[in-house]
Amino acid sequence: MTDFTIEIDNAVKRYAEHVAVRDLSLRVPRGAVYGLLGPNGAGKTTTIRMILNIIAPDAGSIRILGRPSTDLSITDRIGYLPEERGLYRKMQVRRVLRFLAELKGMNARDADARIDSWLERFDLKTADKDWGLSKIDELSRGMQQKVQFIGTLLHDPDLVILDEPFSGLDPINAQALKDTIVDLKRRGKTVIFSTHIMDNAERICDSVCIIARGEKVLDGSINDIKESHGTRNIALALNGPPSSQVSTILSDRSLVNRVDDSNRYFEVELADGADPQSLLQRVLATGATINRFEIVRPSLHQIFLERVGATGVEVGMSGHG
Amino acid sequence: MGKLWTITKREYLERVRTKWFIIATVFGPIFFGAIIIVPALMAKKSKSSQDYSNTRILDATTTGLGNRIAQSISRGRTAGGAEPQVVLVKPGDLTQAESTATHDVMNKQISGYLIADQLTLNGETVRYAGRNATAIGDMERLRSAVREAVLAKRLEGAGIDSSKVRDITFMPLRLSSDRITDKGRGGSGTVSIIFAGVVAFLLYMTIVLYGQNVLRGVLEEKTTRVAEVVVSSVPSETLLAGKILGVGGVGITQQILWLATTILMFKLRQPILEKFGVATMPFALPDISIGLALLLLLFFLLGFIFYSALYAAAGASVNTEQEAQQAVQPMMLLLVATAIFINPILINPTSTLATVMSLLPFSAPIIMPLRLALGSVPWYEVAISVAGIALACLGATWLAARIYRVGLLMYGKRPTLREMARWVSYSR
Numbered sequence: 200m201t202d203f204t205i206e207i208d209n210a211v212k213r214y215a216e217h218v219a220v221r222d223l224s225l226r227v228p229r230g231a232v233y234g235l236l237g238p239n240g241a242g243k244t245t246t247i248r249m250i251l252n253i254i255a256p257d258a259g260s261i262r263i264l265g266r267p268s269t270d271l272s273i274t275d276r277i278g279y280l281p282e283e284r285g286l287y288r289k290m291q292v293r294r295v296l297r298f299l300a301e302l303k304g305m306n307a308r309d310a311d312a313r314i315d316s317w318l319e320r321f322d323l324k325t326a327d328k329d330w331g332l333s334k335i336d337e338l339s340r341g342m343q344q345k346v347q348f349i350g351t352l353l354h355d356p357d358l359v360i361l362d363e364p365f366s367g368l369d370p371i372n373a374q375a376l377k378d379t380i381v382d383l384k385r386r387g388k389t390v391i392f393s394t395h396i397m398d399n400a401e402r403i404c405d406s407v408c409i410i411a412r413g414e415k416v417l418d419g420s421i422n423d424i425k426e427s428h429g430t431r432n433i434a435l436a437l438n439g440p441p442s443s444q445v446s447t448i449l450s451d452r453s454l455v456n457r458v459d460d461s462n463r464y465f466e467v468e469l470a471d472g473a474d475p476q477s478l479l480q481r482v483l484a485t486g487a488t489i490n491r492f493e494i495v496r497p498s499l500h501q502i503f504l505e506r507v508g509a510t511g512v513e514v515g516m517s518g519h520g
Numbered sequence: 521m522g523k524l525w526t527i528t529k530r531e532y533l534e535r536v537r538t539k540w541f542i543i544a545t546v547f548g549p550i551f552f553g554a555i556i557i558v559p560a561l562m563a564k565k566s567k568s569s570q571d572y573s574n575t576r577i578l579d580a581t582t583t584g585l586g587n588r589i590a591q592s593i594s595r596g597r598t599a600g601g602a603e604p605q606v607v608l609v610k611p612g613d614l615t616q617a618e619s620t621a622t623h624d625v626m627n628k629q630i631s632g633y634l635i636a637d638q639l640t641l642n643g644e645t646v647r648y649a650g651r652n653a654t655a656i657g658d659m660e661r662l663r664s665a666v667r668e669a670v671l672a673k674r675l676e677g678a679g680i681d682s683s684k685v686r687d688i689t690f691m692p693l694r695l696s697s698d699r700i701t702d703k704g705r706g707g708s709g710t711v712s713i714i715f716a717g718v719v720a721f722l723l724y725m726t727i728v729l730y731g732q733n734v735l736r737g738v739l740e741e742k743t744t745r746v747a748e749v750v751v752s753s754v755p756s757e758t759l760l761a762g763k764i765l766g767v768g769g770v771g772i773t774q775q776i777l778w779l780a781t782t783i784l785m786f787k788l789r790q791p792i793l794e795k796f797g798v799a800t801m802p803f804a805l806p807d808i809s810i811g812l813a814l815l816l817l818l819f820f821l822l823g824f825i826f827y828s829a830l831y832a833a834a835g836a837s838v839n840t841e842q843e844a845q846q847a848v849q850p851m852m853l854l855l856v857a858t859a860i861f862i863n864p865i866l867i868n869p870t871s872t873l874a875t876v877m878s879l880l881p882f883s884a885p886i887i888m889p890l891r892l893a894l895g896s897v898p899w900y901e902v903a904i905s906v907a908g909i910a911l912a913c914l915g916a917t918w919l920a921a922r923i924y925r926v927g928l929l930m931y932g933k934r935p936t937l938r939e940m941a942r943w944v945s946y947s948r
Contacts, residue, residue, distance in 0.1 A: 274753050277752070281752075283748070285744030287746055
């Protein structure tokens, strides 16, 4: 048995007009929560579809759970939540779930028992109402999303793949999803999810891979990535909007390489050789009130912007994610 | 195999549970029942309206032929039927009398008029004008009445006793036709034609309805994106196969239910018709051997697979109902072209057209069963036909599977034919 749930080596996928994935190699450790990060059109969905054997790479090899991705026996051990969600609208919730479970090789009786416990866990079955007996289109959007999570996890997969799982979720469902991911990790499952929201990834993931234009930009554990991006970042919070003097200091290229301006909060990346103390002194000299001044490791968001930049998003490539 | 069954089961059960299926299954036999009862009722109704007192006979022969015609018409009718009115006209006044009669028909005083003149006496022509001039039954009855009257006149002229003439000429002859095939007598010819027509029409309807059903199913899975979840668990070919089998199963279920209830209604038609006060028609069910039934089923299955595979490919290549309507046009063209020929082939089942249409894969699933129902077809033609459709099925499903698995995950604009051709060449 290998230590990796997913091993991709030099995978390539070309379409008529563009290359969706070029020479991608990555390793997802067993039991990790792994983030696949990248702007829209970077090749995330194509990568996920190749992992799922929905499409085949033009070149390269993909091994899942120690076997080639074309091995049909592994599909029963994978749970997949696609980016665009939907279920058979006219079908009863319970029947949809049973159908999805049977597609994963479960028998109807085992499925029924699990469906009940999952419906209860997600508040879809309470003392006064069993939504399992309703049709899908009688459910609210949030409830439909819960049903789809259940469908993804019902067969207790070893590998869970979630494509943009947080998009379109209300805060309550987003929290439920986060809790579920953490719970899966504690039970030794591997979770891989794609997102372009870095804050989510930073909080949940053990490791990430950032891809742009179909290529890997960087990958590794969150800690290693942050470590390698040094300690040249400063978190600066002011008690009010910045004066024009402060703005001038922050746009001084000899001192500041880059700044993420959130009005009263700034994430500042110092220029090479610049001293954090001189920045602090110059800002204080303007008379500004500083609420926070801290040397920090860069956020994933900063690293992403730095490494991918605005050019990472190729125009007109959003069709395949 | 287990997953193919899972998909087939879902496709089947979800469709059988719909209101649409239940309604169609119940109304089908009612519709067929109406086909049997309504003509019988109509026949009864038109019989009672065969009151010829509203018909005027303009007799310009001066030989009393008009009165004889009137007698002939009323003879053999139910008792109390009034005779038509006879007006004797001089040959010179005929034009005047005719225009008066025309006005009377227009004013609805009479329903029509018959002109008996020298030509009629010669047995050459007899003219009729009236509101019911298009009713084939009425016209046939008038013609035979006139024929009878002229014949009686001639017999009398030859010196035969007038009381005997009545008996000699009275002849309500009916034609009853039997079909003979290679296997011997095969029941009534009319029944065979009706049966063959019904079979062909049913096949056509079922293929169109359930083909569209496959298309809508594919489109639903694509637009709701369920397809993506399913094809992450099973190969897209399995999904396609399960869908076609499931929907085909619904089609066969419906046809068996329709057939069973229709046969039952045929068996019970006497009491039902009596309720409507109509006498039972001399109408027998055609003898369908098990072999023929199985052969018909085979043709339905092959035809359904051929067309539904194409419908599935069309469904996978589009994103909306409107686009789907355009995408199905090639299939509809083939099906409608076939349906247009049902009638000519019914009339002339041994023509070259019938033979060719029953061998071409796209029309064979409808036309060959029609020929089989009409009479015997050489076994080698059946074999060629089956082999042809089977091959076409293989080709269509292969093509459809390739377009399907790419199209299912493609959103956005509708592909051009060239793009679809490229999809076929994609490895996966």
